[in-house]
Amino acid sequence: MASHRKPRQHPLASLTGGGSRRARTARTAATLALAGAATATGLDGTAQAAPRPTPAQVKDRVDALYQEAEVATQHYNGAKESADTAREELSRLQDEAARRTRRLNAARAELGTLATSQYRSGGIDPTVRLLLSADPQRYLDGAAVLERTGSHQATAVAGYARRLGSVRQIRQRAEDTVERLADTEARLKKHRVTIVHKLDAAEQLLSRLTAEQRQRMASRGGARNGPDRSGPDRSRTDRGTDRGTDRGDGPSGVPGGAQAAAAAAQAPSPRAARAVSFAYGALGKPYVWGATGPSGYDCSGLTQAAWKAGGVALPRTTYTQISSGPRISRSQLAPGDLVFFYSGISHVGLYVGNGQMIHAPHPGAPVRLAPIDQMPFAAATRPA
Incomplete structure (x- = not known):
């Protein structure tokens, strides 16, 4: 049998005389009280500001951001090199397609002359059918056409077939190159965005430091004036600030010119000597990501330019330069x-001797002398 017991009342209802409206009012009040307590707790938690990072912590994070930006820069350099190569190849293919198309049109005109002559003499010559065909290549695939034509006509038809296939091949290669170029330019854009974001983050961190803290950081090899986000399209002239200290003297106090000559004299070849002399001449020039000079350099752009002065063509990125010798x-x-x-x-x-190198460190730090122990050493190569 079905139960006829009354529905159980909410405890709040019994305390307030059983009225449903009063029960709802009580529940609402309890909910608001709990919410207010939670809000107060949240405000107490956020009221305490995060501790301000120390200059050492800022330097560590900025160095990490610069290193991450440099990784992206090398990927950017590789993609840019691929894009430049693809553009050159596309231009060459377009020129070649134009030349072959002119030869194809000349062959077509010759076939037209032969077809007209044959038509006037009676009948539909295979050459005419070739010219009227919606798919000339398919028609030419039938070997019988050459057997039904005279020797001169056969030569003209064969030449037309060869040129038609050649033009189609070149055009297909050009289309493939266009697709490859589009993919490469998309990668360029992605790496550019990554670089700018990393440098923006570094700039925000550096803005928290005082001028004195930033100067101390610079004296220890850190950032000088904050990131330069202008990229490889930079057109500004070289900055002259602190250029003398950036050029620096060697550990023995030898003046820059004499030190450069001494390092070049110790180089294992005349080419290496010229590369060393070029690197000394670049001291003080700004770091610009993606740049190969002459106004600014990134790290691999500097080494590429130095060895180019020595008569050796190095590839563009660190990943490829390591295999250059x-x-x-x-x-x-x-x-x-x-x-x-x-x-x-x-x-x-x-490397310039005495445990030192010349390198383009990172944005805000111009080309300078530095000990090779300043960063985790990975490998060394002697270009050939």
């Missing part, structure tokens, strides 16, 4: 050798 151990280093850093091979400098 035999590997050299640290004990075998000589002026002109390329020294690479970090496990990802994302930074490179030019």
Whole structure:
């Protein structure tokens, strides 16, 4: 049998005389009280500001951001090199397609002359059917056409077939190159965005420091004036601020010119000597990501330009420059050798002797002398 017991009342209803409206009012009040308590707790938690990072913590994070930006810069450099190559190839293919199309049109005109002559003499010549065909290549695939034509006509038809296939092949290669270029430009854009975001984050961190703290950081090899986000399209002239200290003297106090000459004299080849001299001449020039000079450089742009002055064409990125010659151990280093850093091979400098290199460190720090122990050493190469 069905139960006829009354529905059980809410406890709040019994306390307030059983009225449903009063019960709802009580429940609402309880909910608001709990919400108010939670809000108060949240405000207490957020009222305490995060502790201000110390200059050492800022430097560590900024250095990490610069290193991450440099990784993206090397990917950008590789993509840009691929894009430049694809553009050159596309231009060449377009020129070649135009030349072959002109030859194809000349062959078509010759076939037209032969077809007209044959038609006037009676009948539909295979050449006419070739010209009228919606798919000339398919028609030409039938070998019988050449057997039904005279020797001169056969030569003209064969030449037309060859040129038609050649033009189609070139056009297909051009279309493939266009697609590859579009993919590469998309990667360029992605890497550019990554670089700018990393440098923006570094700039925000550096803005928290006082001028004195930033100067101390610069004296220890950190950022000088904050990131330069202008990228490879930079057109500003070289900055002259603190150029003398950036050029620097060697550990023995030898003036820059004499030190450059001494390092070049110790180079294992005339080419390496010229590369070393070029690197000394670049001291003080600004770091500009994606740049290969002459106004500014990134790390691999500097080494590429230095060895270009020595008559050796290095590839563009650190990942490819490391394979530009035999590997050299640290004990075998000589002026002109390329020294690479970090496990990802994302930074490179030019060794100049006495445990030092010339390199383009990062945005805000111009080309300078630095000890190779300043960063985690990965490998060394002697370009050949």
